[in-house]
Amino acid sequence: MISERMKKVILRALRLKEFDLRDETRAYEVPGWDSLNHVVVLAAIEKEYNLRFRSHEVLPLSNIGDLQALVDRKMADAR
Amino acid sequence: MGTRKECTVRDKLVYHCWQNHAIRYPGNEAIVHWDALGEPFRWTYGSLLDVSDTIACSLIRSGIETGDVCALILRHNKFFYPTYLAIAAIGAIPAVLAYPNARLHPDKFVHGMSGMLERSGLDWILTEKDLAPVIDPLTAAGQNRIKGILFPLEWTGSARTGNRNSLPIGKRRDTLDNASPFLLQHSSGTTGLQKAVVMSNKAILDHVNNYSAAIGLSQHDKVVNWLPLYHDMGLIAAFILPLAFGIPSIQLDPFQWVTAPSILLHAVTREKATLAWMPNFAYVFLADRIPDDELDGVDLSSIRMLINSSEVVRGESHEKFFNRFVKYGFRRSALSTCYAMAEATFAVTQTPPGSDAVSLAVDSQALAKRKVLPARGVGPSKLCVSSGKPIPGCSVKISDKDGTEMPDDRIGTVLIRSDSLFDGYMNDPEKTRLSKRDGWYISGDLGFIHDGECFVIGREDDVIINAGRNIFPEDVEDAVNTVPGVIPGRVVAFGVEDAATGTEKVCLAAETPYLTEKEKEALKLAVKIAGMAVDVTIQEVYLVPPRWLIKSSSGKPSRKTNMARILSGDITRGGT
Structure with missing residues (x-):
């Protein structure tokens, strides 16, 4: 499930005060999260969690739940 | 290997260029269809024309006539290219349209398509099965001349690999001359207001000759492209030009590129x-x-x-x-x-x-x-x-x-x-x-x-150019006018130069009677969501009180005047 930390990072990157983000939410459903801003959101998450995404990891992501799962996996690998 | 001088085409039809490359250099690479998650698919001129000719047979069997305008609405797919060539091969007119972005509301897409059908005179739509539920109402309405919707990616067996001599494709081309229309392209813009232009074989061949001279094109060149092929720059410079001269192009998926630009x-x-x-x-x-x-x-x-x-x-x-x-x-x-x-x-x-x-x-x-x-x-x-x-x-x-x-x-x-x-x-x-x-x-x-x-x-004029795409402000204003809390007709959209991104950002000012911060925040979000329905990201929303926007002589709020007023800092006097 999407964490509060992840939610805050995404909203801050998109300069949104509030938006109902859920696991099944897709980027195109969120105001401001268009194709050009996608890398801005990913960069903000990388900075927050101090990790790096690779192209082959982010291309198949289909919703926020996938993104959270990827972050969780990379954090676990780093430990 | 050729020289710049050899990079000239003298054929009557654009198709003849492709055919000559396929006959003389069947093993030469034509298009490298790139996929960042797998190995690229490599079309040679021989294989591209072979598959194109068999698809052409299927198009004829489907009833497509010489001169019919065929809209291609396909995502990044290796069969896009032979399908495009096949349409041209039978003297029909290909027109590449954008596959609807998931953000675009289906009703807006259908509305835009209806306008396009009327103005551009589309006869056929070649698209993906996934789009059928959205696009079917266009044929059911009975108000346009659309002849049919085809799903070429579903074609298998003989429809794609059958006997290509079974139908007289060549005879179709014999009726054409270089004044015959070759392709239809749209001036870049939001769906509702795109203008269609038809280019003849002669216009295209003259252009590729003139442009290749300007850039010193040679047989050593290789084009790489992430631009969508519904954009004139992607289509003409990175697709038609290399194919005309028999040089390879590498075609990337625009969505993969924007997600992983490296x-x-x-x-x-x-x-x-x-x-x-x-x-x-x-x-x-x-x-x-x-x-x-x-x-x-x-x-x-x-x-x-x-x-x-x-x-x-x-x-x-x-x-x-x-x-x-x-x-x-x-x-x-x-x-x-x-x-x-x-x-x-x-x-x-x-x-x-x-x-x-x-x-x-x-x-x-x-x-x-x-x-x-x-x-x-x-x-x-x-x-x-x-x-x-x-x-x-x-x-x-x-x-x-x-x-x-x-x-x-x-x-x-x-x-x-x-x-x-x-x-x-x-x-x-x-x-x-x-x-x-x-x-x-x-x-x-x-x-x-x-x-x-x-x-x-x-x-x-007031057209906003955002990331190479022309956005008509009236499309954005129309979408925002219906948002509850916005005073209808009291909205202006405008572009502001953004050095950080190297393009113009889309901004919007709207009059509202709302007074509380909570109401205004909710309204700003609603305005941004309204922009999403027409596939436009509104980056800045300025809410101002009633009668704040200055009208032009036409009686409508002036975009340029109000933009200047907002950017000068006047927004602080009454607006947020």
């Missing part, structure tokens, strides 16, 4: 690509958005021209790109520019190969008064970048509002004359009449000439 640079490295075209924002996007560790092994030394076109060229963006990628072998002389539009087939002006675009530092205050004065070192200045000189077969001049030609260093409307100029907008004689004066096309772009170089600095 794939372009890895494709350049692996394929040793020499040419690419991009809008200005992409220079900043690539320079800013790729971490160093994704650039391991990247070598950009093969690129001889990276051509900036489709939006205002910004000197700062070029510098940023060069400084970031010089250590990966990128040469300054590859920073090329071009001024282009669908109405002129594509290119109008181009910088020469082997030297970067000329820059001119000018006084910003004089520029605002439509004068070009060299920057004096005091006061604000702007670095204008030349889009080069007219290519063979093209002329450019600058005129004032009355049509009088202006001397060098005076800002006015850019007028264009070209061997490959469109005859008119399809089914729109009024817009056609207004678009030309004494054989010159009135571009609507603002620019000036300096030492024979053409500098384009913006638009005369």
Whole structure:
């Protein structure tokens, strides 16, 4: 499930005060999260969690739940 | 291997070029269909034409006639290319349209398509099965002349690999001459207001000959492209041009590129690509958005021209790109520019190969008064970048509002004359009449000439150019007018230069009776969501009280006046 930390990072990157983000939410459903801003959101998450995404990891992501799962996996690998 | 001189086509039809390459060099690579998650698929001229001919048979069996306009609405797929060629092979007219973005509301897509069907005279839609539920109402309505919807990606067996001599494809082409229409393309823009132009075989062949001379095209060249093929720059420069000359192009998925921009640079490295075209924002996007560790092994030394076109060229963006990628072998002389539009087939002006675009530092205050004065070192200045000189077969001049030609260093409307100029907008004689004066096309772009170089600095009208895409403000305003809390008709959308992204950002001001911060925050979000329904990201929303927006003489709120008022800081007096 999407964490509060992840939610805050995404909203801050998109300069949104509030938006109902859920696991099944897709980027195109969120105001401001268009194709050009996608890398801005990913960069903000990388900075927050101090990790790096690779192209082959982010291309198949289909919703926020996938993104959270990827972050969780990379954090676990780093430990 | 050929030389520049050999890079000329003398065929009657564009199809004949492809056919000649397939006969003479069947094993030569035509298109490398790139997939960042797998191995690329490599079409040779032989295999491409083979599959194209069999698809052509299926198109004939489906009832497509010579001269029918066939809209292609497909995502990145290796069968897009032979399908495009197949439509041309039977004398029908291909028109590439954007597959609807998931953000675009289906009703808006259907509305836009209905307008396009009416104006562009589309006869057939070739698309993916997934789109059928959205697109079916267009045929059910019975209000347009659409002849059918086909799903070519579903075709298997003989529809794709059958006996290609079973139907007289060649006889279809025998009825064509080089005045026959070859393709239909739309002036870039939001769906509802796109204008369709048809280009003949002659216009295309003249253009590729003239443009190839301007860029010194040779058989050593290899094009790499991430642009969507519904965009004239992607279609003509990165698809039609290389195919006409029998050179390879590497076609990337635009959605993969924008998610992982480094794939372009890895494709350049692996394929040793020499040419690419991009809008200005992409220079900043690539320079800013790729971490160093994704650039391991990247070598950009093969690129001889990276051509900036489709939006205002910004000197700062070029510098940023060069400084970031010089250590990966990128040469300054590859920073090329071009001024282009669908109405002129594509290119109008181009910088020469082997030297970067000329820059001119000018006084910003004089520029605002439509004068070009060299920057004096005091006061604000702007670095204008030349889009080069007219290519063979093209002329450019600058005129004032009355049509009088202006001397060098005076800002006015850019007028264009070209061997490959469109005859008119399809089914729109009024817009056609207004678009030309004494054989010159009135571009609507603002620019000036300096030492024979053409500098384009913006638009005369209110069109917003965001990331190479033309956005008509009225489309955004219409979408926002219906948002509860916004006073209908009291909305203006406008573009504001954003140096950080190298393009214009979409801003919107709306009058509202709401007073509390909570109401206003909710309204700002609703306005942004309304923009999403027309596939526009509204980056800034300014809410102002009733009667705050200044009206123009037409009685509607003036975009330019209100934008200036907001940017001057006047928003703080009553607005948020």
